[in-house]
Every structure is written in structure tokens, then in C-alpha cells.
Amino acid sequence: MLQPPDDTFFMKKALQEAEAAYKKGEVPIGAVIVIHDQIIARAHNLTETLNDVTAHAEMQAITAAANYLGGKYLIDCTLYVTLEPCQMCAGALYWSQISRVVYGARDEQRGCIEMKTKLHPKTAMTGGILETEASDLLKQFFIERRNLN
Numbered sequence: 653m654l655q656p657p658d659d660t661f662f663m664k665k666a667l668q669e670a671e672a673a674y675k676k677g678e679v680p681i682g683a684v685i686v687i688h689d690q691i692i693a694r695a696h697n698l699t700e701t702l703n704d705v706t707a708h709a710e711m712q713a714i715t716a717a718a719n720y721l722g723g724k725y726l727i728d729c730t731l732y733v734t735l736e737p738c739q740m741c742a743g744a745l746y747w748s749q750i751s752r753v754v755y756g757a758r759d760e761q762r763g764c765i766e767m768k769t770k771l772h773p774k775t776a777m778t779g780g781i782l783e784t785e786a787s788d789l790l791k792q793f794f795i796e797r798r799n800l801n
Contacts, residue, residue, distance in 0.1 A: 657689050659732070659754050663781045666732040666756070669696040669709065670789055676701060680789045683709040683733040685717040685726065685750075692729070693717035709733060710741035714748055726750040734786040736763035736779060746772045753777045756786030 662684055669682025673696035685693040695712030699705055710733055718724050730752040737745060737753065742764035745753060749772050758779060760766060771777060 659778065659781045662686055662691070662730070662732040663734070663754065663756055663786075665691060665694070666734050667782060667785055667789070669694055670734045670786065673697045673709070674789060674793055680793050681709045681733065681735045683713040683731060685713050685729050685731050687717075687721075687726075687729045692720045706740065708738065708741050710737050711744055714744055714750075718748070724748065730754060732781075734782075735759055735790065736765060738762050739764055739767045739769045742767075742769040742771055745775065746770065748772075750775055754781055755779050756781055757783050757790065 665684045666682040669684065670680040673682060674680035678697040678700050682696045684691050693713045693716035695709045695716060697709050698707040698712060710731060713731065714726065717726055717729060726748040729750050731745065731750055732754045734756040736755045736757065736759045738759065751774065753771065753775060758765065
């Protein structure tokens with residue numbers, strides 16, 4: 653019998669989205685939303701492309717998942733995102749009532765943990781899944797950006 657996919661499997665999918673953002677010159681953050689081991693939304697940062705400060709990977713994924721499900725609540729869903737959600741995204745996740753958030757790297761300065769932003773009481777959060785890979789991609793992006801300026 654096949655093993656069901658685990659957190660690492662889905663975080664690799666989120667990292668693929670982060671790499672797509674990287675190639676577009678976007679901050680390389682990717683996200684996927686999963687329900688019953690099926691990916692229902694894939695997204696990455698589009699803040700530069702859309703000229704929209706709210707176009708974070710999580711926001712794009714929340715919208716896509718809600719459209720897929722035909723409702724605004726993401727109960728029984730898990731968000732996999734390469735960087736800990738910011739305050740804005742954590743607020744949207746709160747209102748979506750998502751069941752679980754799994755992130756790769758911590759955002760020590762602007763993340764929802766540091767900012768003390770609460771998720772929905774029924775939302776579980778797990779961090780550190782493929783943290784090194786997610787962190788290294790972000791560091792490489794910002795090193796390249798500094799060298800261009």
C-alpha cells in the first residue's frame with residue numbers, strides 16, 4: 653500500500669512555486685493548499701508583477717482554494733508556505749479558518765509569531781519543514797538583488 657504524502661512532499665511543491673517566483677524577480681515565497689492529500693491551490697508571490705502589496709503567495713493561494721471549494725472557509729485544508737506568514741496573511745488565514753499551516757523558514761522580523769498575530773483557535777501551526785532550502789533560496793535572492801543595485 654502506498655504511503656500518503658507527508659509534509660516534506662507538499663513543502664517541496666511550495667518550494668517549486670517559490671522558484672517560479674524567483675525566476676520572475678519576485679521574492680521567492682511559494683505556497684500550496686492541500687485537502688485530503690490533494691493540492692487544490694498553488695501560488696507564489698506576485699507583488700511586483702501585479703504592483704500589489706497584498707499579492708503574497710498565501711493570499712493568492714487562499715483565493716484560489718476558496719474558488720476551488722466554492723466557499724470562503726478552508727476547513728480541513730493545510731497551507732504549505734516556504735516562509736512563516738506575515739501579519740496580513742495570518743489575518744486572512746484566521747478568517748479562512750484553515751485547519752493547519754506548515755511553513756519552512758521563520759521570518760524573525762515580520763512573521764506572525766514575532767508580531768504576535770493570532771491564527772484561528774482551531775488552526776494548528778508547524779514550522780521548520782525544509783527550512784534550510786527555503787531560507788537559502790531567500791538569501792540567494794537578496795544577495796543577487798543587493799549586487800544589482
